[in-house]
Amino acid sequence: MTTLDQSGKTRLVHELLNQQYGIQAIRGRLEPLHELIATVLSHRTTHANEVTAFRTMMERFGSWEAIRDAPVEELTAAIQTANYPEVKAPYIKQILSRIIAERGDANIDFLRDMTTEDAMAWLNALPGVGPKTSTLLLLFNFQKPVLPVDTHVHRVSQRLGLIGPKVSAEKAHAILLAYLPQDATVLFNFHRHFYWHGQRVCTWSYPKCPQCVLKTQCDYFQGENKRNTNRTYV
Known part of the structure; x- marks a missing residue:
């Protein structure tokens, strides 16, 4: 997949999660x-x-x-x-x-x-x-235009196929940032939505694939279907 394709896919899943979770205003949690x-x-x-x-x-x-x-x-x-x-x-x-x-x-x-x-x-x-x-x-x-990649953002990005399976979280910061508009509000929502999605749906064990709004875009889900059509998701 080319860089342009990856950028397009990244923006598409970002828009789908915007619809799922709603646009959030940037807020600092602490001093x-x-x-x-x-x-x-x-x-x-x-x-x-x-x-x-x-x-x-x-x-x-x-x-x-x-x-x-x-x-x-x-x-x-x-x-x-x-x-x-x-x-x-x-x-x-x-x-x-x-x-x-x-x-x-x-x-x-x-x-x-x-x-x-x-x-x-x-x-x-x-x-x-x-x-x-x-x-x-x-x-x-x-409100600087940067993108935090924690364990949830990293896992969801890898399962979707936005980054390769061997790409570290540290390297993913720059890769994912290059696919998105350099706008702090966009990046904040990307981070928050991927974080929430990793906590609630795309969990480390037993991901809830059937209820995921990203399943048609997800390399992990498509691969699991091909490997085992009888797999049971929860």
Whole structure:
């Protein structure tokens, strides 16, 4: 399939999900620095455990500066509900140290005035921060035209055949972004709808293919039909 075909298919499934879920306005969930640190905590853990870890951390230390200065063992204990707290605690301390040292304050609102490329580069240079974290922050909080690819977006995109089976989530950021208009509202809705669809319909196990509005466009569904016409979906 050519790039043009892939772009057309990507836009088509995006429109179908727009109809399914409705157009959403861009909204930041949290204050930008809160969003950044919460996203670091969220890696490979549940939202509930992320929220508990963040709340416990703030209750115990009270400020970004106190978290920066906390002994790493104490910070690790405070965020223990998040998976891999022994990895995340040093990252959080290093991130806060760098931001405060460079900016003189625990604040990253300056990213709003940077170009998308410069803001991405600045964030990706922080310890423990990669494309998923950077794009989530820049799209949700600053309405930059970037596309976050989490596990749900990645899985749905692969099953549809928008990206190849060996394409990593990191590489998928650029591939999928190239297929879509460089408009923050479009990209926000693409991300949200693919995220919801992966949670509710195109689940990791037992995808609900018969009720999926994308099944006629889906390589996975068509392939499963060819391999086993007697397969039972739930």
